[in-house]
Amino acid sequence: MLSAVLTIPHLGTFAxxxxxxxxxxxxxGRFVVGRDGVKAVGLTKDGKxxxxxxxxxxxxxxxxxxxxxxxxxxxxxxxxxxxxxxxxDLDGTSVRSESFWIWIIERTTASLLGDPSFRLAQDDLPYxxxxxxxxxxEHCIRKYCPDRRVEQARALYFQHTHREMAEILQGxxxxxxxxxxxxxxxxxxxxxxxxLKIALVTSGLYEKAYPEILAAFRTMGLGDPKAFYDAxxxxxxxxxxxxxxxxxxxxxxxxxxxxxxxxxVGLGLPFEEREGVLGIEDSGAGVCAVRLAGLPTVGVAGxxxxxxxxxxxxxxxxxSLEELLELVSVLR
Numbered sequence: 553m554l555s556a557v558l559t560i561p562h563l564g565t566f567a568x569x570x571x572x573x574x575x576x577x578x579x580x581g582r583f584v585v586g587r588d589g590v591k592a593v594g595l596t597k598d599g600k601x602x603x604x605x606x607x608x609x610x611x612x613x614x615x616x617x618x619x620x621x622x623x624x625x626x627x628x629x630x631x632x633x634x635x636x637x638x639x640x641d642l643d644g645t646s647v648r649s650e651s652f653w654i655w656i657i658e659r660t661t662a663s664l665l666g667d668p669s670f671r672l673a674q675d676d677l678p679y680x681x682x683x684x685x686x687x688x689x690e691h692c693i694r695k696y697c698p699d700r701r702v703e704q705a706r707a708l709y710f711q712h713t714h715r716e717m718a719e720i721l722q723g724x725x726x727x728x729x730x731x732x733x734x735x736x737x738x739x740x741x742x743x744x745x746x747x748l749k750i751a752l753v754t755s756g757l758y759e760k761a762y763p764e765i766l767a768a769f770r771t772m773g774l775g776d777p778k779a780f781y782d783a784x785x786x787x788x789x790x791x792x793x794x795x796x797x798x799x800x801x802x803x804x805x806x807x808x809x810x811x812x813x814x815x816x817v818g819l820g821l822p823f824e825e826r827e828g829v830l831g832i833e834d835s836g837a838g839v840c841a842v843r844l845a846g847l848p849t850v851g852v853a854g855x856x857x858x859x860x861x862x863x864x865x866x867x868x869x870x871x872s873l874e875e876l877l878e879l880v881s882v883l884r
Contacts, residue, residue, distance in 0.1 A: 561606070583604045589606050591607060598836065602615065610625075612624050635829070635884045646752065647768045654681060665697055729767075734872065735877075746881070754810070757786060762786070806840035831845070832876065835856055843865050849868075850870060852876065853872070
């Protein structure tokens with residue numbers, strides 16, 4: 553009999569409607585409630601993260617469509633003053649581009665199927681945003697074309713991406729592709745005026761992520777984003793035949809590594825000061841990534857934080873960047 557209330561040490565207590573789904577065991581069968589000290593198992597609504605509660609500590613399992621899951625400790629987190637830095641997501645939080653990249657996934661799947669009229673379903677959306685390109689494509693392959701391989705899909709994905717990015721740079725692409733989030737300029741300048749460090753963190757590959765923020769900065773008249781941010785961390789460069797790639801497809805959000813890298817290496821802050829920063833996210837996968845990196849988390853409305861049931865994992869939840877700036881000012 554599953555408990556009506558989930559208690560996950562260092563994470564919180566969750567009522568049935570709070571977002572985590574009770575389970576008897578993790579999907580890999582490694583942890584079973586009532587065995588080996590396991591008190592409870594709670595799954596995120598999309599099944600991407602599985603929390604395992606013991607008597608005094610917890611771990612989080614990040615599942616993988618590519619066959620490489622991982623378990624992480626759930627660290628206690630409590631925001632502390634003075635605030636030192638802001639770590640901020642790109643897609644959705646900083647730049648409204650999610651619909652563009654979902655459209656690219658849709659066009660890639662259409663190419664795999666040989667059906668130009670193909671459209672993604674509404675229930676596909678949680679699985680084609682917030683994760684790695686390969687995870688997005690793997691979902692579509694499993695559901696729509698199980699006879700195809702993710703390597704084939706990736707090749708088509710980058711063909712579509714290169715064509716559309718070239719069109720955008722020439723002023724012929726989708727005009728709504730990369731738009732600064734409302735209030736982004738005021739927020740960034742406000743954070744800078746407070747003397748806080750700021751990093752940009754994205755699961756996107758560099759070749760798709762950097763043009764986004766560059767286009768947004770041009771629109772806002774803020775100059776070179778490389779000069780503005782104290783650190784920019786992306787998923788690196790894709791592996792292609794005849795080229796050298798970098799780690800990124802197996803370690804994106806909700807894994808903690810991008811945020812851990814931005815905090816510890818990019819900003820050069822010690823692990824012991826991790827509670828003096830805020831990780832800003834609008835996706836459930838991003839919220840989990842910040843939280844598993846041991847950092848205080850702020851969810852922003854507009855993405856899928858609420859739909860994925862991740863609001864209880866956030867220390868704060870705001871409706872706009874204007875509200876977020878007020879919060880930062882108070883915590884500073």
